[in-house]
Amino acid sequence: HIADDPEVEIYFVAYDCADILVTTLKFVPPTVTVDPAEVPFTIPATPTHVIFTVTDAHGHGAPGVTVTISGNTGFSSGASGYAWSANAGTTGTKGEVNWALVPPFSGKYYISAYVPTNCFYKPIDLEWYWDLPCGWSGINTTATLEAKYQAPVVDTTKPVVEASAPAEVTSPMVTVSGKVTDNVGVVSLWIGAMKIDFAPDGTFSAKVEVAEGANTIKVVAFDAAGNMGEKTLAVTYAVPKVTVVKVQIGSDIMTVNGNAVQIDAPAEIKNGRTFLP
Structure with a gap:
């Protein structure tokens, strides 16, 4: 059994003469490591970059190894829909498989690295070869990966609104300008009931009509979470007096x-x- 690190003796057979012992080898299973060994399970689901590395008995990367991921929610294994398996990937020249893993449930996942027979069946000079006994199919080594539930981060930060306008004007049109920022991103900007466009850096400028006398102008910004930031401006429109x-x-x-x-x-x-x- 491969887990027992069996020894294999290699002999040179000279036809009818004696067998000559060449060397003794020990079968050591390859190892598969997962980085990271713990990934978040979120709702909605988000992918995590996971690297599976398979190394041989000497610690070198093992190319051509088939890596699969499987898991079970813990319910009855016969229940339809509770077992899950991902498509297989094959290690490259460095013995690595890169995966954008999106776990469908929290819990433990099993990583299987299968080394097929052709990795061990090697033709030797003079048509001699080393075959595996008893039709042995190869080596299968495993590792585990844990998916832990991660509560969604609730955004409670309000957008920051910077805005300015002249305190007193003598015409009904006022220019309001400024900048809006947010820790995640501003999705909409309003001046009163008028939706305003803003640049990628958050800057904006718009013409607003005011009535004669004192006016209150509200500049309001919203982010995707519905948080609201606002700035209130006071503008007085003094109509010029004409003497007739x-x-x-x-x-x-x-x-x-x-x-x-x-x-x-x-x-x-x-x-x-x-x-x-």
């Missing part, structure tokens, strides 16, 4: 914004211009 003066030539009454005002003397025209005393 009407005079009548020869009259000592004029109107200012519709109100009658007494002047010292009637208005008159001098040198082509209206003159008020």
Whole structure:
């Protein structure tokens, strides 16, 4: 049995003469290691880069070895759907198989590294060869891998909103600019009820219409988890005041914004211009 590290004696047979002992070999099973030996099981599922390395008795990478992964949830092995097996992979020149492993359940998985017969059947010069006894198919070595449940990380961090606008304006259109950032990423930005586009670095600029008098502008950003960050701006729209003066030539009454005002003397025209005393 390979687990007992059996010894094999190699003889040179000279036809009808005596057998000459050449050397004694010991069968040592290869080893398979898993890195990492523990992977997270998450919902939704996420892949983990796992490397399976198979080495021979001398610690060298063993190429051409078939590696498979299998597992059982612990329920009845005869129950349909509870047993799981992944497709096989074959080691490369360094004895490694790289796998993007997505475990379907938490628990223990079994790694099997099968070394086929052709790794040991070697033709020798003069048509002599070394055959394996009793139709032995090869060596099968195993390892285990553990998948542990990992609770999803809940994002509770609010987006950070930086925004600015003039405190006082004399026109109804105001430019609001700034930048939004988040530990994961901002998915939407709003100024009031208006959705705003922003650059990949989070910067933005938009025109917003305000009403006469005091205005409150809210800039709100959301991330994928629904966290909300906001910034409130205060903008006052002061409509410029216009004074309308009407005079009548020869009259000592004029109107200012519709109100009658007494002047010292009637208005008159001098040198082509209206003159008020």
